[in-house]
Amino acid sequence: MDAPWYILLCVVPAVLLYNWWRDPLNRIPTVGPSAPLLSYIGAYRFFVDARDMLQEGYEKYKGSTFKVPMFDRWLVVVNGRTLIEELRRLDDDKVSALKGAEVIMKTQYTLGESDDQYHVGIIRETLTRSLVTVLPDVMDEIARAFDEYLPMDGDKWTEVDSMSVMPRIVARASNRVFVGLPHCRNLQYLDLAINFTFDVMKGTIILNLTPAFLRSWVARQFLPTTKTKHLMGEILSPLIEERRQLKSKNGDNWADKPNDMLMWLIDEAEGNDARVNNLVMKMLIVNFGAIHTSSNSVTHALYQLAAEPQYIQPLREEVEAVVASKGWTKTALTNMWKLDSFMKESQRVNGISSTSMTRLALKDLHLSDGTFIPAGSVITAAATATHSDDELYPNAAEFDPFRFSRLREAGDALKHQYISTSAEYIVFGHGKHACPGRFFAANELKAMLAYVVLKYDVKFKHEGVRPENKWFAAGIVPDPTARVLFRRRQT
Numbered sequence: 001m002d003a004p005w006y007i008l009l010c011v012v013p014a015v016l017l018y019n020w021w022r023d024p025l026n027r028i029p030t031v032g033p034s035a036p037l038l039s040y041i042g043a044y045r046f047f048v049d050a051r052d053m054l055q056e057g058y059e060k061y062k063g064s065t066f067k068v069p070m071f072d073r074w075l076v077v078v079n080g081r082t083l084i085e086e087l088r089r090l091d092d093d094k095v096s097a098l099k100g101a102e103v104i105m106k107t108q109y110t111l112g113e114s115d116d117q118y119h120v121g122i123i124r125e126t127l128t129r130s131l132v133t134v135l136p137d138v139m140d141e142i143a144r145a146f147d148e149y150l151p152m153d154g155d156k157w158t159e160v161d162s163m164s165v166m167p168r169i170v171a172r173a174s175n176r177v178f179v180g181l182p183h184c185r186n187l188q189y190l191d192l193a194i195n196f197t198f199d200v201m202k203g204t205i206i207l208n209l210t211p212a213f214l215r216s217w218v219a220r221q222f223l224p225t226t227k228t229k230h231l232m233g234e235i236l237s238p239l240i241e242e243r244r245q246l247k248s249k250n251g252d253n254w255a256d257k258p259n260d261m262l263m264w265l266i267d268e269a270e271g272n273d274a275r276v277n278n279l280v281m282k283m284l285i286v287n288f289g290a291i292h293t294s295s296n297s298v299t300h301a302l303y304q305l306a307a308e309p310q311y312i313q314p315l316r317e318e319v320e321a322v323v324a325s326k327g328w329t330k331t332a333l334t335n336m337w338k339l340d341s342f343m344k345e346s347q348r349v350n351g352i353s354s355t356s357m358t359r360l361a362l363k364d365l366h367l368s369d370g371t372f373i374p375a376g377s378v379i380t381a382a383a384t385a386t387h388s389d390d391e392l393y394p395n396a397a398e399f400d401p402f403r404f405s406r407l408r409e410a411g412d413a414l415k416h417q418y419i420s421t422s423a424e425y426i427v428f429g430h431g432k433h434a435c436p437g438r439f440f441a442a443n444e445l446k447a448m449l450a451y452v453v454l455k456y457d458v459k460f461k462h463e464g465v466r467p468e469n470k471w472f473a474a475g476i477v478p479d480p481t482a483r484v485l486f487r488r489r490q491t
């Protein structure tokens with residue numbers, strides 16, 4: 001071998017080792033190998049076995065900080081009440097939720113996210129404030145969608161592929177308040193809204209394999225999200241134009257003015273955000289945030305119910321009693337404590353992600369456990385491991401559906417609601433950036449589950465066995481191959 005090759009073979013590892021040794025992240029304990037190149041083995045392990053790695057880190061470094069490798073960076077994981085509260089309290093000039101999503105999911109390309117997150121305020125405030133008025137429509141859509149997508153054959157048990165059906169019901173119910181009738185039943189619109197999440201995921205994988213300098217070009221040429229945006233534009237642009245004309249003719253309020261997300265976005269958007277293309281993108285972004293998060297969550301709960309059908313009766317009794325006195329209203333849903341507890345407990349034991357509160361550090365950070373996190377690092381909180389901790393949840397491994405309603409009856413009525421977040425319950429995140437759609441989601445999903453217990457019996461073919469959840473890196477989904485058996489409720 002020529003001399004330059006020997007030099008290269010010595011210099012490259014030496015530089016890698018020197019940089020690794022100097023990297024401040026090196027001081028944070030690692031789960032898996034941390035040495036240069038070997039960390040790729042750890043990154044592969046994280047992709048296929050995130051559950052064990054995060055659990056190992058949680059147990060070894062309890063109440064402290066550890067890191068796990070991903071293919072392109074380290075993920076710094078905090079755990080324990082004190083550090084999760086510290087992460088929650090960090091101001092937006094120190095850590096960014098938006099930039100965290102950009103780094104992990106390349107959302108600047110896949111979602112075309114702008115810094116103006118005005119839709120977050122609309123979801124948190126306008127949508128939540130409108131729940132009393134919009135929920136009857138959402139419930140009407142849920143009933144129609146169930147009847148349409150789950151046609152029952154007499155009293156026979158029918159196999160249902162919940163992972164395909166639930167997104168359709170959620171998409172219809174949610175879009176009844178996002179865009180209204182008739183679009184919320186338009187099949188092409190629904191397909192685009194549902195599949196957009198898969199487009200984003202495909203785009204994320206493609207862009208994570210693309211060198212940074214080529215990403216913008218690759219995004220324009222190859223990302224499926226570009227085509228979806230175009231097709232969604234063909235459906236929504238005429239509607240946006242029509243509503244704008246009505247608005248300029250009639251002023252800000254006119255009889256029959258739609259009370260939905262699209263109208264709220266049109267009313268609020270300014271400057272660049274008001275361009276039709278950007279409004280279309282915002283509608284896709286809202287659907288992205290809403291559909292699969294909600295449909296996976298309700299499917300988790302449905303699997304729990306089908307595996308343990310003995311819980312159908314107490315839920316039925318509660319739903320029937322409350323609806324008899326309050327009707328199908330928001331107040332009724334608020335009064336269904338057992339149902340609320342069932343959903344919250346299902347999210348605790350299943351969840352849709354094993355991490356939560358992901359942020360990009362914009363400045364160097366010093367945590368109270370002595371950890372130094374350099375600017376540019378991605379920080380997250382261990383969600384599944386926190387939710388599985390026996391010290392926080394006695395018999396944490398057990399699905400105890402009325403765990404939270406008992407706690408509420410014992411005195412803490414607000415703290416243990418499905419929508420309440422805390423350092424011990426981070427299914428919806430925690431703090432300023434906690435999911436703004438959770439008030440809507442909780443009502444919608446409870447209405448769906450209430451409809452199921454009132455109208456159907458459910459079980460699995462292998463009675464009492466809940467199919468194992470599937471993990472994709474940090475993401476958790478209900479088993480897509482499982483089939484729930486439904487039959488019309490036997491009175």
Ligand code: HEM
Pocket residue numbers: 097098119120123286289290291293294297352356357358426427428429430431432433434435436437438440441
């Ligand atoms: C059961 C269903 C849902 C779950 C489990 C869920 C979960 C989450 C989580 C974990 C976060 C990140 C919180 C953090 O970083 O601290 C989040 C953020 C967000 N969610 Fe949800 N979500 C759900 C439904 C919805 C719905 C229905 C909408 C829209 C109507 C929505 C819109 C958003 C938005 C816009 C954000 C970003 C908030 C921000 O950056 O300030 N989500 N959600």
